[in-house]
Amino acid sequence: MPSQPQPGGPDSATTPSPPLHALWRPGVGMSVWVDGDPAELAEPLREVLGNRRFRSEIPVIGEGDRRRFVRAATLGITTAVALLDASRTVEVVGDVRWYRYLLDGVRSFVAAGAVAPTVAHVADEWLLRWGAVPTPTWRSWHAVALGSAPDALLHNGTGSAIDDFLTELVDHECRAAIERSTPRWGRPAPESPVVRALLPGPDAAAPCSPDRLSRAASSWLKWNTGTVRDDPSLIFRLHEPEYDDLAEGHWDDAWDDESFDLPTRDELAHNSRWRLEVCRRSIDGQIEPVAPHRLDAHELDEVTTALAEAVRAFPELDHADPDRGSLDFLLPTEVAAELFATGAAALGSVGIPVLLPRTIAEVRPSLALRAVPPPGGGAPAAMVGLREIREFEWRLALGDSPDALVLTDADLDELSGQKGDLVRVRGVWVRAEGAALTRAATFVATQRALAGSQPPADFGELFGLVTGASDAIPVPVTRVEGLSWLDDIATTGTIRPEPVAVPASLEATLRPYQQRGLDWLVHLSRLGVGGVLADDMGLGKTLQVIALECHERTDTDEPPRAPTLVVCPMSLVGNWSRELARFAPSLRVAVHHGPTRASGSMFEAVRDSADVVITTFAIAARDHELLSSRPWHRVVVDEAQHLKNVNTIASKAVRTIPADRRLALTGTPVENRLEDLRAVIDLVNPGLLGSASVFRARYAEPIERDRDTGALRRLSAITRPFILRREKTDPAIAADLPEKADFAVRANLTVEQAALYRAVIDELMEALRDKQQRTLRRRNVLAALTRLKQICNHPAHYLADGTGLLRDGEHRSGKVELLSDIVSTVADEGDRALVFTQFAAFGEMLSGWLSEEFGTGIPLLHGGLGRAERDRMVAEFQSDDGPPVMLATLKAGGTGLNLTAANHVIHIDRWWNPAVEDQATDRAYRIGQDQKVSVHRFVCVGTIEERIDDMISRKRELSRLTVAAGENWVSDLADDELFELLRLRDEAVSE
Structure with missing residues (x-):
């Protein structure tokens, strides 16, 4: 429908002019007259009227039906249209504005194409003209136009005068539109006089022969059928x-009582x-x-x-x-x-x-969980942990926001008779997915039926339901009443700890992220749930745990009655002891380690007089019965990734030591496989991720094998509240750390190394071709890998023949030659270096050689050292006059040590897992380091080491989730793939 201008609206122009009146008279044209001197008309109107004289006297009827004569000028349709257009910038009276409204309306219909040729019989002649198609839209507009006509025009004319004006106006505007669309160079004149009669020009509206008109009219009628059809809108x-x-049955009794004025059954239906x-x-x-x-x-x-x-x-x-x-x-x-x-x-x-009705909202069904508090009131809801809750009640809600409508039993009964996605609850209609609503209602009914007949849900099962990680949950849980912290998890996906003050007994200044870590640890402790503090190495996990102990034992009204047990690798016992003495001298600390450690009643006395007891994984297994005699306030497991194998004696022992709370510390919650994460989480929150087989099927395999983002999202949802991990790359933390630069140091093999390398490859491939040795394939491949890495280090390392690192003053290894250059430069500049190797034997070779080079003892930290010797070695290196270089094996020196005296870290041989290398680097690159740290990673080009380096680079990009497990995958390669991986490239050997 074309847009319809409103009649009688205000004019945008303000040019003053004497009132100009207009009246269309059928068969005559438009008569116009002026109340005043026509010479005083506005310029736009005078330009149209030209020299026309107002000399024709016509009768007009005014107010009170009084008749008077006015002097008027008569205009044809073309001049009348021009006058109406000119009046747009002039103040005019209502009758002119009304004719202009008709003009604008007609132009809208013409522009919309709602016109068609018509046949008119005038003075015994048949004429072709353009006319409006009589659609409902045209008729409605026509009615409005008549109803809005000024009284002055109605007094002086009839509907036939208006129709005559519209007839002339439509035909004129159609021809004008055709004229405007004609190219400047004109168009060929049509041969048909019928068509010529519809175009502007001298043949306009010319009479046509009846025969020709009859044939044309028949065609127009067919064409016009589609045109006349109007969208009824x-x-x-x-x-x-x-x-x-749904309540028709409720009316039955009422219908029997004639005193009620009720609808009939037909009316109700x-x-x-x-x-x-x-x-x-x-x-x-x-x-x-x-x-x-x-x-x-x-x-x-x-x-x-x-x-x-x-x-x-x-x-x-x-x-x-x-x-x-x-x-x-x-x-x-x-x-x-x-x-x-x-x-x-x-x-x-x-x-x-x-x-559609705006009152009918679309809602998503959800579940609400109500925790029945312990008898006698108990602690405030924010502090209640799961262990205090014995009863839960499931409810169905309409909506997934905190203010969603929670349904009562009566509501559920009302819903039970309804099907589909449109349901009525408490007199209000809502839209909800019917299938999801049915599943949720069935779940609630099942849970209520089972209540009291089975033991309460354990932590893992309940938490899986709340976070949506469990397959048993049909719709999301959006509200938990009675456990505000669990409600936070349901609504926000995480917990929101309240800030706590830095303990007065802590002799340290916490960085902002460490303060947030303390808030988080205190919150979990209050709730009685376990957590994993998984900050990057060097960000102060130990300090945050010490701050927690200070808070609980000196800043609370009811300090813990039992001590905290710290279980860690033997290499970290001294570090824990020193850090506690440094930052929390008021805490009583005991070390349970060594052949003279206390036992029996003496141990009980030591335990009762301590706030913190430190022991090792080995002692925890050996003294499990002693350590399990009474519950601890908390068990803290440092370097918890060491217990990822749940079947080891140490892992089983630590997991079964009784404690009210558990906390795991690790810089690498995932070393090689996602099952490492499950092992660490299960250490502090048993059952949260299900059994190993369930976890493997639900999370590990879909994520590692298929890169299933849905499984990864569910795993993240269920673990996020209990893992706090900050990385050194976080902007808020990076500002507190020195710069770190990584360098790839590429070494070539000597001729001697290359010959040995090729010999090992030839020997391996010969063994693989021997069918009698196929059963030993994996062992042969892994042994060959070790030999090749030894050769890349030094021929003497592989041969183990006691020969020196140099021969006749010349280096036998490209790596050792480069190492000599780097450590010499480090020492000359007054810096310190940490050199890591995975081979203790190679470390001993380097230690003796470097000691001779520097004229001082170069220490080697390895797993065979006792605790006292390790502590002495670390303290000596950290001192101002310590040695310029310290050697360490990855396993013995790669975790838990503060070696910030070093500002150079050298990885002389490569390990398959980047996380292990990063841990070692973090011995120097950590909070407390005030120098730029340079990391040098040695690689022998053209060898297996270069392929290892490529693999490590790819691993770092796999969303920090390592899939391959160590070297074992290499042994599963086909023979040709294996040879391609191991073979020596041409670029490997130096000239």
């Missing part, structure tokens, strides 16, 4: 049922349906129901055609009942639900918009 409006069709009202937009923009008795035959046919198209677009309307006396559809609830889901869009695609 239907709008559907959905109304809720007046009565609840009629008004318990959803009414899809058929409407149209009125000329003033209002949406009004279509009344079939007010439609003429043409309009009724158009509306009926549009309704048939609506049924084709949304066939479910075919199942609706018709409404008596209207065109409306009466829909059952199932069809109304489908209208919301797909029908409204389908109807909109065919031009029939659907107005």
Whole structure:
């Protein structure tokens, strides 16, 4: 429908002019006159009127039906249109504005193409003219135009005068539009006089022969059939049922009582349906129901055609009942639900918009969990842990926000009789996925039926349900009543600890991230749940745990009665002891280690007099019964990744030492496989991730093998609240650390090394071709890998023949030659270096050689040292006058040590796992380091080491989740793949 200008609106122009009046007279034209001197008309009007004289006297009827004569000028349709256009910048009276409204309306219809050729019989002649197509839209506009005509015009004319003006105006505007579209160079004149009669020019509206006109009219009629068809602009409006069709049975008793004024059964059945009202937009923009008795035959046919198209677009309307006396559809609830889901869009695609009730919200079913508090009130809800809760109650909610409607038993009963996605609860209609709603209601009913007949859900099972990690949960849990911390997890995915003050007994300044770590540790401790502090190496995990102990033992009204047990590798016992003495001198610390350690009643005395007891993994296994005699306040497991194998004696022992709380510290929660993560989490929160087999099937295999992002998201949701990990790359932490530069140091093999390397490859491939040795394939491959790495280090390392690192003053190894250059430069500049190797034997060779080079003892930290010797070695290196270089094996020196005296870290041979190398680097690159740290990673080009380096680079990009497990995968390669991996490239040997 073309846009319709409103009549009688204010003019935008302000040019003053004497009042100009206009009146269209059929067969004559437009008579115009002026109340005043025509010479004083505004310039735009004078330009159109030119020299026309106002000399024709015409009678006009004014107010009170008084008749008077005015002097007027008569204009044809072309000049009349020009005058109306000119009046747009002039102040004019209502009759001129009204004619201009007609002009604008006609132009809208012409622009919309709602015109067609018509035949007019004038003065015994047949004329071709353009006319408006009599669509409902045209008729509505025509009615509005008549209704808005000024009284002065109605007094002086009739509807026939208006129709005559519109007839002339439509024909004029059509020809003007054709004229405007004609190219500047013109167009060929059509041969047909019929067509010429419809174009602007001298043949306009020329008479035509009846025969020719008859043939043309027949063609126009066929063409005009499509043009006359007008979009009825239907709008559907959905109304809720007046009565609840689900409660029909509730009326039975009332119907028997004649004192009630109730609807009849027919009325109830009629008004318990959803009414899809058929409407149209009125000329003033209002949406009004279509009344079939007010439609003429043409309009009724158009509306009926549009309704048939609506049924084709949304066939479910075919199942609706018709409404008596209207065109409306009466829909059952199932069809109304489908209208919301797909029908409204389908109807909109065919031009029939659907107005749906705004009061009907779309909600997602969710679950709410209510924790029944312990008898006698107990602690505030924020501090209640799972161990105090013995009973939980599941509820169904409509909505997934904290203010969602939680349903009562009565609501569930009401829902039980409803099907589909449109349901009524507490007198209000809502949209909810019917299948999900049914699953959730069934889950709640099942849980309630099982309540009391089985033991309470354990922590892992319950938490899996709350986080959605469990397959048993049908819809999300969005609210937990009675456990605010668990509610935080359900609504935000994490816990929100409250800030705590730095303990007065802590003699240290906490960095902001360490303060947040203390807040988190205190919060978990209050809740009685375990956590994993997994900050990068060197970010102060030990200090944060010491701050926790100080808070609980000196800053609370009820300090713990039992001590905390710290279990760590033997190499870290001294570090823990020193850090506690340094940062928390008020805490009483005991070390349970060594052949003279206390036992029996003496141990009980030591335990009772201590706040913190430190022991090792080996002693925890050996003295398990002694350490398990009474529960500890907390068990802290440092370097918890050492217990990733749950079947070792030490791992089983530590996991079964009784404690109220458990805390794991690790810089690498995932070393090689995701099952490492499960082992660490299970250490502090048993059962959270299920058994090893369940975890493997649900998380490990989908993530590692298939890169399943959904499984990774579920795993993250269930572990996120209990793992706090900050990395050195975090912007807030990087500012506290020195710069770190990584260098790849590429060495060539000597001729001697290359010959040995090729010999090992030849020997391995010969063994692989020997069918009698196929059963030893894995052992042969792994042994060859070790030999090749030894050769890359030094020939004497592989041969183990006691020969020196140099021969006749010349280096036998490209690596050792480069190492000599680097450590000499380090020493000359007054710096210190840490050199890591995975081979203790090679470390001993380097130690003796470097001691001679520097004229001082170069220490080697390895696993065979006792605790006292290790502590002495570390303290000596950290001192101001310590040696310039310290050697260490990856396993013995790669974790738990503070070696910030070194600002150079050298990895002379490579390990398959980047996390292990990073741990070793973090001995120097950690909080407390105030120098730039340079990391040198040695690689022999063209060898297996270069392939290891490439693999490590790829591992660092795998979302920090390492998939391959050590070297074992190499032994599974086919022979040709294995040879390609191990073979010596041409670029490997130096000239």
